[in-house]
Amino acid sequence: MTAPVPRCFRGFRDVFAGDLLLKQRMIETVRAVYERYGFLPLETPAVEFVDVLGKFLPEAGTPDGGIFSFRNPDLSPTAPDGDPDRWLALRYDLTAPLARVVAQYADLQRPFRRYQIGSVWRYEKPGPGRFREFTQFDFDSVGVPGSAADAEACCIICDVLEALGFGAGDYIINVNDRKILQGVLEVSGLAETDIGAEGSQASTVLRAIDKFDRLGRAGVVQLLGRGRKDETGDFTEGAHLEPSQIEKLEAYLDAKVASRSAVCDRLAGLVGSSPIGAEGVQELRDIDRYLTALGYGSDRVAFDPIVVRGLAYYTGPVFEGVLTKSIVDESGQARQFGSVYGGGRYDTLVERFTGERVPATGASVGVDRLLEAMKLLDGARRTATAQVLVTTMDKERTADYLALAQQLRRAGFATEVYLGKGAIGKQLKYADKLGYRFAVIVGGDEFAQGVAQVKDLQLGKQMADSVGSREEWRKGQPAQVTIPLGGLIDHLRGSLA
């Protein structure tokens, strides 16, 4: 038997304190905003039946390739392909399970407004900042027909990003409406084609528009026509539209202007006589009205015809939160973070189960991706969870050190007692590396006098720059004061105030 090699499966990873503490603090901030709007928490299983997730491929009789799926171990291996219980999968988002919950519990009070955080899994190629297991933090309102809920969702996204330290101008929420997309396809002569149908012209067109950010206008236009060859020589088949059709869609691609109402006017013209298109424009007008009334201007929420949000289940307004602040990474490269929030209205997701049309809207934040951006924004990070390290100079007095730390904790200071080995110098180094604010030193002399040395490590760090010699550094005992043991708590309180 060979020894196992410690390793993680591709696209999976371990997360250590430095990142994890930032993540947890961020989650707290997001949760506070969601609760301020009255959302309630929900938890659902990581594993769902594949047909519930809507990722079952009836033609092949197997689950979609993009998900982690497996056979139901409760079922006999010879269970027929048609058995809906046969396949299980890890959830790939939190919206599909939400739809299941709404369909399953008929007595849920509606509107049902819930927030949910959790890991989701996708079986796809990992990339930088892209993993096969990652965290999403969603909020959704179920049972809300009007555009007010969509406008509110945009406000929530703004509030979250601002609570996390992004200012107006550091981010933008781009909003579009699937009904407008549908209307434009309609007037371009692509109406009868089902968007969802694989290989349909309509779906090819939507995919092309979705690539605007990456390929630019010219690239999209190529994909609307014959197709596009990339720099490696790879060829992507286009939608093969007529020149007149492409012309209409080009006008659509150019419809974005700064003012939301002006975008609506332009889109109204492009959508022409299509009823569904007109409906979409009206939804955007409503959203604009609400946002304007609430003081969310186009510097924070803009209307952008380019937004598609994949071929997903969206039925009306769709939106994405994008970080626009240019962020410079360790190697000095400017990095674009792109979309961190994604969401929209999905009025047919519950209908799949019960036949009842239940309107719903919401959004999802990619926690890990947003965290990456935040790390680069304020590079400074602290790994310590405690503020105070009680050093143990005299191991014989360990009981006294433990008791002292207990006193500090009762007074509200997160405190660690150094229980490793090593002299005082090593202990202070440890405190310094982990980012402790204070070190408390009590040796034989101090015990005799009933005092403690309290060192402010942050202050000392600042002073270190101006100190040249070792003599000076040590003699100066930078940022260190002698405090009677009885006054220790008051001193720490005072220093933190």
Next chain:
RNA sequence: GCAGCCGUAGCUCAGUUGGCUAGAGCGCCUGACUGUGGAUCAGGAGGUCAAGGGUUCGAGUCCCUUCGGCUGUACCA
């Protein structure tokens, strides 16, 4: 999934047309500077050169395969 590039110490990398015991900086550990972080100084640990196979007198260097990473492309709830 497809295509191209890459894989040498914990990290960033060097390693000449294949040629002695594979190196540096940073980090880490130990110690000195009388019981004190930084700086400085002196030591030390750490590599089956991603893994496996092949060519060769000889492979970190050349060839094949696998795994992993990056870039582009496809898909993306």
